[in-house]
Each structure stands twice: as structure tokens, then as C-alpha cells.
Amino acid sequence: MRNxxxxxxxxxxxxxxxxxxxxxxLEESEKTLKLIQSHSAYQTFYRELSLTYLKxxxxxxxxxxxxxxxxxxxLKIWRNLSLLASSAAAIALFLLNKTETPNxxxxxxxxxxxxxxxxxxxxxxxxxENRTIPTLxxxxxxxxxxxxxxxxxxxAINTQIAKExxxxxxxxxxxxxxxxxxxxxxxxxxxxxxxxxNAIEPDVQIVYTDFNGNNSEISEPSQTEFLLDIxxxxxxxxxxxxxFIPRKRQNHLIPQVDMLVGxxxxxIQTTLIQ
Amino acid sequence: xxxxxxxxxxxxxxxxxxxxALKNIKVTEDAQEIxxxxxxxxxxxxxxxxxxxCRAFLFxxxxxxxxxxxxxxxxxxxxxxxxxxEPSSExxxxxxxxxxxxxxxxxxxxxxxxxxxxxxxxxxxYQEIGDILSITEAQVKINIFRGRKxxxxxxxxxxxxx
Numbered sequence: 001m002r003n004x005x006x007x008x009x010x011x012x013x014x015x016x017x018x019x020x021x022x023x024x025x026l027e028e029s030e031k032t033l034k035l036i037q038s039h040s041a042y043q044t045f046y047r048e049l050s051l052t053y054l055k056x057x058x059x060x061x062x063x064x065x066x067x068x069x070x071x072x073x074x075l076k077i078w079r080n081l082s083l084l085a086s087s088a089a090a091i092a093l094f095l096l097n098k099t100e101t102p103n104x105x106x107x108x109x110x111x112x113x114x115x116x117x118x119x120x121x122x123x124x125x126x127x128x129e130n131r132t133i134p135t136l137x138x139x140x141x142x143x144x145x146x147x148x149x150x151x152x153x154x155x156a157i158n159t160q161i162a163k164e165x166x167x168x169x170x171x172x173x174x175x176x177x178x179x180x181x182x183x184x185x186x187x188x189x190x191x192x193x194x195x196x197x198n199a200i201e202p203d204v205q206i207v208y209t210d211f212n213g214n215n216s217e218i219s220e221p222s223q224t225e226f227l228l229d230i231x232x233x234x235x236x237x238x239x240x241x242x243x244f245i246p247r248k249r250q251n252h253l254i255p256q257v258d259m260l261v262g263x264x265x266x267x268i269q270t271t272l273i274q
Numbered sequence: 275x276x277x278x279x280x281x282x283x284x285x286x287x288x289x290x291x292x293x294x295a296l297k298n299i300k301v302t303e304d305a306q307e308i309x310x311x312x313x314x315x316x317x318x319x320x321x322x323x324x325x326x327x328c329r330a331f332l333f334x335x336x337x338x339x340x341x342x343x344x345x346x347x348x349x350x351x352x353x354x355x356x357x358x359x360e361p362s363s364e365x366x367x368x369x370x371x372x373x374x375x376x377x378x379x380x381x382x383x384x385x386x387x388x389x390x391x392x393x394x395x396x397x398x399x400y401q402e403i404g405d406i407l408s409i410t411e412a413q414v415k416i417n418i419f420r421g422r423k424x425x426x427x428x429x430x431x432x433x434x435x436x
Contacts, residue, residue, distance in 0.1 A: 017419050045426070051371065052425035054379075054394040061292035063306055067284045067313045069277035 007041045016046050020053070275320040275328075283328050284313060290396055291336050297379070297391055298340045299347075308343065312336040333392065333406045341384055371429075378428035386421030389414050 012035070018024050019032045036042045275283075291312055295305035312335040316328060323331050379387055388407060392398045398406070400414040407414070 013423070014419065017422065021418070044430075048426045048429050049422055051429055052375070052390075052422045054375065054390065056395045057293065059289055059293035059296065061288040061306070061309055063310065064284060064288050067288060067310065068281045069317070 008045055012042065013045065016042065016049060020046075020050055275323070275325055279325060280317060280320060283316070283325075283332075287329055287332055288313070291332055293395060294333065294388075294391055295336055295340055297395075298384075298387065299343060304343055308336050308339050311339050330402060330406050333396075334408075337388055337406060340388075344384060374429060375425065378425045381428070382421050382424055385409070386417050386424070389417045390421045390425075393418055 015032050016036065019029055024032060036046045288309055291309045292305055295308040296302065299305045299308065312332045315335045316323060316332055319331075379390070382390070385407065389403055392403045392406065400411045400418075403414045404411045409417075
């Protein structure tokens with residue numbers, strides 16, 4: 001193994017290094033070059049040292065698109081998601097209206113005691129859960145402290161729906177978890193849109209089985225709202241299986257997925273909570 | 275810093291960050307994670323980071339995260355392969371200068387490798403490199419010198435290729 005450095009004084013090595021780094025004046029450079037030419041070991045050292053200067057290789061970061069930020073956290077309408085989610089909502093409405101509307105419940109239980117009514121409501125709630133709602137709604141048991149909305153697990157939501165059915169003869173169901181346009185804030189004061197726009201990985205992953213029985217996944221970063229079009233999808237007549245999976249990331253808040261169904265407002269809204 | 279400014283910075287520096295990370299880590303997934311982490315930190319601190327210094331901020335975060343990752347990998351490697359014998363650098367496998375340099379570069383210390391990468395790939399001054407790596411300008415210079423001497427020594431041992 002050849003080692004040219006052993007034959008060259010360190011100050012000469014530094015001088016050659018400074019030359020290659022471009023740290024010398026023109027006069028110093030000329031002087032150093034003459035010095036190098038005077039000794040073959042210097043020439044070898046100079047040549048080998050000059051080969052250690054790396055040339056940048058063209059490299060492209062493949063995930064650049066997911067780093068880019070959008071000016072708004074509102075979503076564009078996804079046609080596929082719209083199709084599925086609105087169908088789910090429509091069929092949920094259909095099932096509720098068809099089988100056990102509030103009035104029907106009251107009429108079907110004449111002279112019933114309060115205990116019996118409660119029992120029937122519970123059964124009705126269980127029936128709902130078994131049919132549609134649990135596949136539609138994933139609800140965390142936490143919510144932003146600022147909102148002061150009671151924390152409800154999915155079962156409680158469905159119970160609430162059933163109670164609303166009894167008390168009000170609405171042709172549709174409203175899950176009043178999130179008011180439209182409400183801006184949630186995390187405990188550290190970060191708003192929903194800030195949290196969403198900070199996200200790099202998808203906030204929510206949606207897994208569903210489509211009408212052909214195929215499993216699919218949809219995920220997108222920084223999504224907070226999924227707009228639906230119920231009317232377009234009524235024709236499907238049955239419910240796709242949908243599961244909303246909030247993703248937890250390090251140093252990020254966990255999104256919470258709620259569903260709000262009504263005649264005028266039809267959308268699934270994700271609410272970011274801690 | 276608004277989203278437009280941030281996106282401009284992504285376009286301008288993400289490739290360079292990725293290249294630096296790849297040179298240190300070699301595993302593409304890990305290198306991508308480093309880049310994403312750096313930009314995530316920049317976005318979180320967008321109100322405090324001077325846009326003029328965001329490049330240095332990104333490289334500093336990426337470097338620190340890279341070092342953490344390398345240490346973790348070494349620790350895991352030490353636990354898994356105690357009898358691993360590296361192939362000889364003088365073998366017939368090294369048939370071109372680039373590969374020889376790559377191998378020599380990987381043998382440098384983390385600090386020496388990164389000062390050279392930042393100097394050669396990004397064209398940073400000694401002072402800028404010092405800001406990124408939290409060392410003095412003189413330390414930058416001496417690390418570049420020592421790193422290059424090690425590379426030169428390695429190349430010298432590959433006499434056939436020079």
C-alpha cells in the first residue's frame with residue numbers, strides 16, 4: 001500500500017489542500033503550483049486529493065407532493081367517497097324510516113310502562129347498531145375541551161338517535177356532534193385547520209367494501225371534511241361497509257371522525273382532537 | 275411563512291436534503307423519513323424560523339435526525355452481527371472511482387462525512403457548515419482536511435484505479 005502522505009510535510013499538505021479549496025490568492029496559488037511541480041510525491045498527493053472532491057448526483061425526493069401545503073383544509077369532493085358515504089347515509093335514513101320511526105314505536109307500544117319503553121328503545125338502538133350506524137360512525141371518546149360537548153361513544157350516539165326519534169318525528173336523523181362551521185381548538189390553541197395543514201401523513205384512512213365486494217382504501221393528508229351527495233347514490237339501495245380509522249402520529253393530534261346526516265347538510269366531518 | 279413560501283422551500287431544498295440523507299443512511303425509507311421530519315419541523319416552527327435561514331434550519335434538523343438514526347442502526351447492528359467481516363476494500367469489487375469513494379466516504383466519521391457532503395454537494399461555506407453542525411469554522415476546516423486526507427489515503431491504496 002502506497003502512502004504519499006508520509007513523504008510530505010503537513011504544512012505542504014495543508015498548502016495543497018488550501019489550493020484545492022480555493023482559499024489562496026492568485027499569487028499564493030501560483031507559488032503552490034510551482035512547489036507541486038517540483039516534487040513527484042507532491043504531484044501524486046495533489047492528484048489524489050483533487051479526486052476526493054465529490055460531484056453532486058441528481059437526486060429527486062420522491063415524496064415531494066406530500067410535503068406541499070394546501071391553502072385550505074376543505075376538501076374537494078371525491079367522487080368515489082361521495083358515492084359511498086352518501087349511499088351509506090341515504091340507506092341509514094331509509095332503514096330508520098322504514099322500520100321504526102318514532103311514531104311507529106309509540107303506536108306499537110300502547111299503554112307500555114316507562115320501563116318497557118326504555119327497553120324497546122334499547123332494542124331499537126341495538127337494532128340500529130346491528131344494521132348500519134356502527135359501520136358508519138367511528139367516534140372517539142374524547143373531544144376538544146373548548147367545545148364543551150358531551151363525550152359520546154358510538155353506542156351513546158346511537159342511543160341518542162333513538163331518543164330523538166321518539167321525541168321528534170323527523171324524516172331524517174341528525175347526529176349533533178359537530179356544528180357546521182365550528183372551528184375546534186386543541187388545548188395548545190392550535191385550530192383545526194392548522195392541525196390539519198400541519199399533517200403530512202393522512203389524518204384519516206377510510207377502508208370500505210364497495211358494492212362489488214372489493215376492499216378499498218382511501219386516505220389523503222389534511223382532510224377534515226367529506227362532502228356527500230345523497231341524491232346521486234340512492235339508487236344503490238344498500239349500504240357499503242365503511243370503517244374510518246383515525247391515524248395517530250407522533251407529535252400530532254388524532255383526528256376524530258363524525259358523521260352528520262340531514263336533509264340539507266350531508267357530510268362527514270372529521271374533528272381533530274388530542 | 276405562509277404555505278406558498280413553504281412550498282417554494284420544499285421545491286428548492288427537498289432534493290438536496292434527500293441526497294444528504296441518502297449518503298448517510300443508504301436506506302431510502304429512512305432517508306425519506308428524515309426529509310419529512312425536517313420539513314415537518316420547519317412548518318411547526320414557521321413563525322420563528324427566518325426564511326433566509328430556513329435552508330440551514332432544514333439541514334441542521336436533518337443532520338441531527340440522521341445522526342440519531344445512524345447511532346440507532348449501529349447499536350442494532352452491533353447486537354445482531356458480531357462476527358461480520360467486511361469485504362476487503364482492495365478486492366476486485368471496486369472497479370470504479372465512484373464506488374471506491376462511496377466506500378471510503380462511508381468509513382469516515384459522521385462529522386467528517388457531513389462536512390464534506392455539505393461542502394461539495396451544497397457548496398456551503400465553512401461558517402454555514404459550522405452553523406448547521408454546531409461546530410466552529412476552524413473545526414469545519416480541519417474536519418474537511420482530515421476527511422479528504424482519509425479519502426486520499428483510501429484512493430492511494432487503490433492505485434490501479436488512479
